[in-house]
Amino acid sequence: MTWMHVLTIVGSSVSASLIALIGLSVGGTALMRRGRKSIFTDFGASCVFLFDQTELVDASEEARALLAVSSAPGDAWARLLAFLSPHFPGFEEKFARLQDVGRITLSSGGAQPMTLRAEWRGGLARIMLRAPGGDLDRPAGDALSHRAMEEEIEALRGTMDRAPFPAWRQDPTGAVVWANRAYLDLASQRIVGSDTLPWPLPPLFPEVETGWTSTRRRASLSLPNAAVPRWFDLQGFPQGTEDVVFALPADAAVEAETSLRSFLQTLTKTFAHLATGLAIFDRQRQLALFNPALIDLTGLAPEFLSTRPTMFAMLDAMREAQMIPEPKDYKGWRNEMMALEQAAASGQYEETWSLPNGQTYRVIGRPHPDGAVALLFDDISAEMTLTRRFRADMETGHAVVDTLDEAIAVFSPAGRVVLTNAAYDRMWGGEPIDIAAAASGWQAGAAPGPIWAAARAFVVHSDGRLPWTGEARLLDGRLLSCRFTPLPGGASLIGFTPVLAVLAAQPKPHADAKRQTA
Incomplete structure (x- = not known):
């Protein structure tokens, strides 16, 4: 035996062994596959779901088809509940006790009843559905999927027919190929002398073109028996080669806009006659409304104001025109200016602006609804001039009165002290508040007497008064000459002069007169 024969025998043995091993492996795998029974093998074509709590583990082909036709949002469990709940009331509560009871069987009502069976198997929930005409394990065809689609179509049709606004579909030529009940009702009202609608349906809004985007359009619809047209906001969406259009009622919006426009026109006409400059800014602080007086007071061009500048832009233009301090x-x-805006928004801004040209403005900021702010400009230059002149006259008059030796006090009709001079302050020690305080000071610095009660009555009771005089004596012994004089408007003047000063002020008799008298 040669080495060649030995190698041939060894090779043949190895090949046979490999073939045997491969055969055993294939056969063993086949036996293992035949011996292992899956929990899903008895699904077949039945509508069967396998859940771990609410998580879908597996489902038959028909069950997956049923879930696929559902338009409900959420996961598989939510979509299955959306289909089962109308047919099997209380299913979710019964399913929660499935682990305890092991099996539940439910039947739906209606003309086409269904049967539901749920079992607890190996820690998983097995839910089976049977449509009419099939057994529990093998329902007939995909009847459940068709039923789900038919129910959803019927629900959508009923929903659109009950919608309180018109809705329709139109083809690329603008022809109406479908419409809901509200559309058909309006179309019927426009047909005079016939109760039958033609086909294709008449368009309610023929001026509306096709090729819709997300843009909303407003259109009116005139009806034969209506005094005013009806208004709608049209919103369309492309769907395939057609457009789906919804007409939302806009009568209330149009009426509100018309009323607002009329109100603004009335305000504009009213503000046009005001001497106060008015500028109203919206919540974005853009100029929303102004009157002609604002143009006159600020010197800003109407073209600039018509561009709706911001508050800062308008104030900046006024600064360049030297119309602010x-x-x-x-x-x-x-x-x-930022502080002005904040104060105006809270209703706390009121300032007096002294302009470089000598004018004086009173500027007031007031908040308005919806975050708006109003600025009011008043030219108070004449008023300020008059006030300054009056103040200067008052100061001059007061200075003149202060040069008098007579102590003078002026009281208002209400008894308040209006004026005292320097001689009064030296005699009685300061300016009192009213006649009561003054009378108390007089009584404290002079001898008692009826003159002080009479002085108080003279100031308080201003009707039918006449000038009169009297005398009083100070605590230091000086004799006072007192005069009481009514002033216009119910005011009163009371003067005090020492008698020695009075005698000194009287003219001395001539020497010849003395001799003649002697």
């Missing part, structure tokens, strides 16, 4: 620096001015 001259700021020390731009940064400080910006801070002041």
